[in-house]
Amino acid sequence: MNGVTRARMDSVKFTRRKIKAGQKLYCEGERFHYVHAVRSGTLKSSLTGSGGREQVSGFHLAGELVGLDGVANGQYRSTTMALEDTELCDIAYVHLFELAVGDKGMQHVISRLMCREILRKHTLMMVLGTMSAEERLAAFLIDLSQRYGARGYSRQEFHLRMSRAEIASYLGIELETVSRAFSTFRQQRFLDVKARHIRNLHLEGLSRRFEVRLC
Amino acid sequence: MNGVTRARMDSVKFTRRKIKAGQKLYCEGERFHYVHAVRSGTLKSSLTGSGGREQVSGFHLAGELVGLDGVANGQYRSTTMALEDTELCDIAYVHLFELAVGDKGMQHVISRLMCREILRKHTLMMVLGTMSAEERLAAFLIDLSQRYGARGYSRQEFHLRMSRAEIASYLGIELETVSRAFSTFRQQRFLDVKARHIRNLHLEGLSRRFEVRLC
DNA sequence: CGGAAGATTGAGCGTAGTCAAACCGAGTGG
DNA sequence: CCACTCGGTTTGACTACGCTCAATCTTCCG
Numbered sequence: 001m002n003g004v005t006r007a008r009m010d011s012v013k014f015t016r017r018k019i020k021a022g023q024k025l026y027c028e029g030e031r032f033h034y035v036h037a038v039r040s041g042t043l044k045s046s047l048t049g050s051g052g053r054e055q056v057s058g059f060h061l062a063g064e065l066v067g068l069d070g071v072a073n074g075q076y077r078s079t080t081m082a083l084e085d086t087e088l089c090d091i092a093y094v095h096l097f098e099l100a101v102g103d104k105g106m107q108h109v110i111s112r113l114m115c116r117e118i119l120r121k122h123t124l125m126m127v128l129g130t131m132s133a134e135e136r137l138a139a140f141l142i143d144l145s146q147r148y149g150a151r152g153y154s155r156q157e158f159h160l161r162m163s164r165a166e167i168a169s170y171l172g173i174e175l176e177t178v179s180r181a182f183s184t185f186r187q188q189r190f191l192d193v194k195a196r197h198i199r200n201l202h203l204e205g206l207s208r209r210f211e212v213r214l215c
Numbered sequence: 216m217n218g219v220t221r222a223r224m225d226s227v228k229f230t231r232r233k234i235k236a237g238q239k240l241y242c243e244g245e246r247f248h249y250v251h252a253v254r255s256g257t258l259k260s261s262l263t264g265s266g267g268r269e270q271v272s273g274f275h276l277a278g279e280l281v282g283l284d285g286v287a288n289g290q291y292r293s294t295t296m297a298l299e300d301t302e303l304c305d306i307a308y309v310h311l312f313e314l315a316v317g318d319k320g321m322q323h324v325i326s327r328l329m330c331r332e333i334l335r336k337h338t339l340m341m342v343l344g345t346m347s348a349e350e351r352l353a354a355f356l357i358d359l360s361q362r363y364g365a366r367g368y369s370r371q372e373f374h375l376r377m378s379r380a381e382i383a384s385y386l387g388i389e390l391e392t393v394s395r396a397f398s399t400f401r402q403q404r405f406l407d408v409k410a411r412h413i414r415n416l417h418l419e420g421l422s423r424r425f426e427v428r429l430c
Numbered sequence: 431c432g433g434a435a436g437a438t439t440g441a442g443c444g445t446a447g448t449c450a451a452a453c454c455g456a457g458t459g460g
Numbered sequence: 461c462c463a464c465t466c467g468g469t470t471t472g473a474c475t476a477c478g479c480t481c482a483a484t485c486t487t488c489c490g
Contacts (some may be wrong), residue, residue, distance in 0.1 A: 163469090183470075196468095
């Protein structure tokens with residue numbers, strides 16, 4: 001979200017609230033009324049795949065929007081829960097459009113926000129479709145690093161809020177494979193990793209090694 | 216696109232045109248001005264992946280919309296070309312919004328159209344992320360079958376407009392694997408396939424065998 | 431009919447999945 | 461303070477699915 005967008009968003013009616021780690025923000029199939037802006041904290045979205053097993057479809061950091069998957073059919077497509085204590089703004093979807101009526105610029109902003117989501121999926125699709133396990137993890141780390149960097153946090157050192165199992169599910173591989181890839185990266189001096197803490201992430205090295213290029 | 220949407224779309228200014236098989240509709244990076252409705256024919260969209268190799272990102276049948284990937288940044292994200300002679304309507308994007316100003320219902324329609332795209336990607340993500348090669352091909356065939364069925368064509372028998380290589384790229388596997396999967400399906404009596412012609416597609420059988428469930 | 435492009439099939443190999451065991455840190459209670 | 465548990469993580473051994481390379485067969489079109 002850019003500065004202009006943020007200013008307009010702040011003028012929209014909304015309610016703030018907090019949810020605890022592990023609490024659900026919304027569930028698959030629930031009626032969609034709100035888009036949610038993440039003030040602080042981290043969330044994960046997941047789909048219930050064939051066979052009932054969970055498939056992580058995304059992680060949401062502070063400053064990002066959650067819930068747009070509900071627009072298409074008026075009900076949420078995914079289940080979203082907090083990975084740590086999280087502060088949110090609930091923005092009523094109808095207000096988004098009340099604001100937009102007669103304002104062509106605002107309509108573009110909204111459309112773009114939604115289409116950004118499409119682009120993210122496009123990119124992810126390529127990651128999942130054609131990349132090896134190590135390439136996937138590299139792409140994931142670079143993406144996270146960029147998102148943290150964009151919010152003013154360190155790009156080289158950060159704390160993963162999600163488990164190996166959740167990363168694995170998101171990337172479409174097994175958790176053991178994620179663990180092995182981390183170990184390989186450590187041996188190759190691309191990073192220091194201890195449990196969920198990442199230090200000295202060597203962005204250029206990873207990008208060069210894996211030719212990863214994210215939007 | 217449902218009936219109501221179609222009616223509204225028809226009232227939008229647009230120009231019709233035809234393009235030949237192999238011709239490009241637009242290229243990656245080109246400025247985005249139009250959304251395109253497919254009147255007849257088939258198109259494929261592809262991205263240029265790292266290393267310059269082509270990655271097929273979607274196929275578009277008659278009655279579907281093409282070009283929404285351009286909304287996000289004002290330029291097309293993918294390259295789209297016709298797989299056979301194809302008739303199109305070019306819909307100027309600005310007109311879409313002129314029409315929508317002051318019309319809340321229409322705004323919802325547009326938003327939904329765009330968000331449908333997100334849903335498709337979600338589904339595809341799951342296909343690519345967690346499924347085996349045979350499951351991917353089964354999901355692909357079921358999806359195609361449903362889309363043909365929705366347009367009034369046969370669900371059991373149709374002609375593939377794309378090569379094995381294009382199917383493989385789309386599904387994130389190799390063309391030999393696609394070919395082998397087709398052979399396996401034939402042995403298991405799920406379909407008759409001769410080159411690009413599919414007959415006697417056993418939808419229920421495939422769905423049961425692979426637990427595929429598409430939106 | 432002949433050539434080229436596309437599709438099928440085969441053999442060998444490598445990546446990542448599966449199953450299993452060991453390890454580690456945090457929290458709990460004797 | 462240490463033993464214990466418990467979830468999460470790491471590592472190992474084995475296996476299998478799908479990739480690669482290569483040969484053959486089929487289809488499409490001039």
